[in-house]
Amino acid sequence: MLKSLTVSNFRVFKDPVTINFSKVRDYKFNQMCIKNNLINKAILYGRNATGKSNLGYALLDIRTMVLPISTPLGDESGFLHANAAEAAAVFEYSFIINGHEIQYRYEKTSFREIKFERLMLDNVELYHFDFERQQGDFTAFLHYDELKHLNISDEWDNETSILRYILANAKLKELMILKEWSSFVEGMAMLRPLDGGMRFQGPKIFSHGITKSIIEKKQVHELVRFLSEMEVDIPLKDDLKPDGESGLYFDFQRPLDFVKNASSGTKALTAMFAMLSNLDRITFLYIDEMDANLHFSLAEKIVNTLKSQENCQLIISTHNTDLMSNRIMRPDCYFILTPEYVVSCANATARELREGHNLEKLYQSGEFDEAVST
Secondary structure, eight states: OEEEEEEESBTTBOSOEEEESOOOOOOOSOGGGEETTEEOEEEEEOOTTSSHHHHHHHHHTTHHHHSOOOSOSSOGGGSBOTTOSSSSEEEEEEEEETTEEEEEEEEESSSSOEEEEEEEETTEEEEEEETTTTEEEOGGGGGOTTTTTOOOOSOOOTTSOHHHHHHHHOOOSTTHHHHHHHHHHHTEEEEEEETTEEEEESSSSOTTOHHHHHHHTTOHHHHHHHHHHTTOOOOEEEEEOTTSOEEEEEOSSSOEEHHHHSOHHHHHHHHHHHHHTTGGGOSEEEETTTTTTSOHHHHHHHHHHHHTOTTSEEEEEOSOGGGOSTTTSOGGGEEEEOSSOEEEGGGSOSSOOOTTSOHHHHHHTTTTSSOSOO
16 A cells, blocks of 8 residues: 655645655544555545646656556646756655555656666665666665676666566565565556546556446446436447447437537546446556536545445545545545645644544634644
């Protein structure tokens, strides 16, 4: 699981901003939101332009260091903070994987170009490397037979991380924890609004598109049932398009192409259904503006459905304060984001928050505007 991320000089975040999932309080309610003493389910609030989408991009940037990803999550031209003097964005992640802590820091001057990289396992450095100076320390490799043969003495490509090289060229046994960690990173995903629907970025679950994936898995009837549970009653069927490809249609007397005619909300729910059907392949999910295209009455249903998925660490960003309730989560699982800090409601006030408190009213009254402890 992800324990924390600190990011700086990246998009809207000029100075270091940390989101920490290890600051768990001793609340006795909604304990399903906590796993292995880390926050496993969280909801993020922030004013417009405070960086909710950018935080999602930062959380998933680590995938570019593990996988050969060519397409950035957001606009590549805005990778670095426009007013920062530093020439690189800095990412510092901490993960807890099977009882081990992995700390991974890297700096990048652009989406693709790496400036510096360091990996630590249980507070012991495995390596560090400066890509500009072509200098590093790999003496710890001598302690592992599976790493001794690796050759990193030649001039190194600054678009290929040392980590990716290790994962591709070492038969890891003693350091199998790195494989397990990389599997977690590969399973990290983001779902965000785009062009009236939702865009999924993460593991290759929908290689042919969301609707085609639903058709191939023969899930059209399940989709209809899910939409009905979400108060959207529409008939659907799969059929052949004029080009011979399978397509999803509204099952009316004159069938209508689903993708071309579905509302933004229906497309968003369809993406949510497809994602829920594949959560066994997703380890960490950031849903940006989850209810941007949804009626407020559906939001709690969606959150409760997602909350029940124990094996997927989840963060949802939203403006819907109806969801800020101890009935749904707990004060240490609601985060407030500004360009300067991220803090949970539990740490954003000197007040001792209890189950009976109305978090929504406290938030709207400004109770959490001044962070006490970030």
